[in-house]
Amino acid sequence: MKVVVLGGVAAGTKIAAKLMRENRGNEVLVLNKGKNISYAGCGLPYYVGHVIEDREQLIVNTPEKYAKLTGVTVMTETEATKVDPEAKKVTAVNLATGQEQTYDYDKLVISVGASPIKPPIEGCDLENVFFVRTPEDAIRIREAVDAGNVKRAVVVGAGYIGLEIAENLKLQGVRPFVLDMAEHALPGFDAEMAEYVEGKLQESGIPVVTKVAVTGIEGDGKVEKVLTSKKAYKADLVVLSAGIRPNTSFLDGIGLEMFKGTILTNGKGETNLPDIYAAGDCAMVHNALTEKAAWSPMGSTANISGRLIAQNMMGADFGYRGVLGTAVCKLPGLNVGRTGLTEAQAEAEGFHPVSVITVVDDKAHYFPGAGAFVIKMIADKDSLRLLGVQVIGAGAVDKVVDIAVTGIMLKGTLTDLADMDLAYAPPFSTAIHPFEHTLNVLMNKINGKFETFTPAEYAAGAAEGYKVVDACLAPSIEGAPYVELTTVEGPVEGLDPEEKLLLVCNKGKRAYLLQNRLKFYGYKNTKVLEGGITFSDVEA
Known part of the structure; x- marks a missing residue:
């Protein structure tokens, strides 16, 4: 089978290499506009910061090395300028010589990537x-x-x-x-x-x-x-x-279905045109939760979907299960990660979302280097299906995100994901894993055992008319009555059981424990501020 792949980097090189591993008899040609066919795009910021010292480390494979490893024919500095779907031909120009050449194919892969958006303003061409x-x-x-x-x-x-x-x-x-x-x-x-x-x-x-x-x-x-x-x-x-924009303008007018320049594909990576596939930053996939078309310009998406596309081109019948918008990012003293739907997205998609924000230890609190995670977990209140997770902290936020990805991809409910035997030792986690801890808190909220205002609700004024009660480890909220949790063995002097009380502590846990006690002693109108003063600025 003769296959032409337009573009390299992640998707193109993955598809081409897998095609050759599937059948060494394939004739696979990669046409790539740039000199580099495979580089570490996600590592570029770290080269700027000298975290990655040598520029050679940014190059995953040279054209020569890749060709020897895979058996794929590679032509660099060669830009595709036209595709003829009926004749099954690609026209490309050699950027060094200006010479034009036509290539036949049995199947075509479009993985031409995307380019940075240049703002329509003056000065973009200045030095630096x-x-x-x-x-x-x-x-x-x-x-x-x-x-x-x-x-x-x-x-x-x-x-x-x-x-x-x-x-x-x-x-x-x-x-x-x-x-x-x-x-x-x-x-x-x-x-x-x-x-x-x-x-x-x-x-x-x-x-x-x-x-x-x-x-x-x-x-x-x-x-x-x-x-x-x-x-x-x-x-x-x-x-x-x-932002970036797909490099697909040369495909206008050939009948390819696109959305804002991004090529639409089905679960097999096929476009609407026979024997033409698309992958990488120039192609749409779909969201695993909503089944709607989704753009996921990530190296992970390019590699995973690209591998499946190559197998499908060779006769397999694999459907890509889709993306969740999973991302993780290292920031100064802080890591952030997320997957699934945000609360706003979940509501827009017709779910009945309920969320909770917790501040939980990221490993045993007594272990050197222990810190905290801020975790937001979102589920559908009706079905209890997990919909999304967002995590912030100095530790390994990717662990929490990846557990959530697994649960969401398997269509797991909070009940399905409760009580999992996750890895524990003091250097790595807490005895009840931070993910499980947050899940338990969310279940308590859904079941009415934990009555709260989220930080967003608090910021929007939902606590107006409530008396702030300081339940921190030590008095921390100026002007608020302070209640030491461990001393509460009955009604608290100065707090009316009918009064609206907003219980606030450092992270949320002590306020929940206080709420639990106060309910037992007849207090009917208590709310806990999720995340406590770690997450929100609180005034009495």
Whole structure:
């Protein structure tokens, strides 16, 4: 079988290599616009920060090495310019010579990736204005920083790559500002979780300014200032990380079904045109929870779906189960991870979402290096099906996320996922795993044993009319009556059993224990603030 693969990096090289492993007799040709066919795009911020020292480490495979390993024929600096689905031909141009060539295929794979969005503003071509998409981009940014003349930087885009770039610039002594048009940083996180991270980033010296539009970049040959809808920011360096756009314009008019330039595919990776498949950042997959089309420009999605596509091209009948928007990101002193639907998304999809936020130990509290996770867990109140998890903490947030991914992909309910025999030893976890701990708290909330205001509800004014009761380890809320949990053996002096009481502690646990006691002694109107003062600023 003769297969032409347009594009390399993750999806294209995975499909081509798997096709050759499936049948060494296949004739597989990769046409790649760039010189590098396989590089570590997710590692680029860490090259900028000298976490990854050698540029060679960014190159996963050279064309020559890859060709020898796989048996695939590779042509670099060769850009596809036209596809003829009826004749089954691809036209491409050699970028070095300008020569045009036509290639026949039995099956075609389109994995041409995506390119950074260039904002429609003046100044993007000034010196020291960069994108971050290829190894060459990262190399140029690091060279500019290492030259020693960069004191302040502006990063446009508060997604995962933008924040990672900001962290790594700070590691090199650069003062970064992150700007974004969106309401909050970190797409895929609910607002209160994103706000918490934004506060932590501010404390670490990385201010994030949201709801701001960049209107221009100024400088005399070299960037000096970034203009926005709010104010101007001085900058010696600018990184534009405001999104990507699929490289599919050359496919217009051939009858390929697309959404905003992204190729629609079915569960097998097939497009609407016979014998044409698509994968990677230029293609749509689908959401495993909603079954709706989803764009997942992630190396993990490209590799997983690409492997299945290659097998399907060879006659298998595998359906890709879809994505959940899973992501994890390292930030200064903080890791963040998420999967599934946010609470807002779950409601929009017709679920009856219920959530809880916990602040729980990430390992045995007495073990050196122990910290805490902030976990938001979301489930459907009617079916108890797990819908999503968001995690923030200095520890291994990916463990909590991956447990949630497993549960969601298997359509698990909270009952299904309760009491799992997860790994425990003091250096790794708590005796009841943080995931299980949060699940138990959510079940208590659903069952009415734990009556709360979420941080979002509290911020929206839901606790108006409630008296704040300080249940912290030590008095911590100015002006609020303090109640020491362990002394409560009956009605508490000064607290009326009919009064609306908001119980607040450091993390939420002591307030829950106090609520449990007060209910026993006849208190009818108590609420606990989820996450306590760790997560929310509370005034009496």
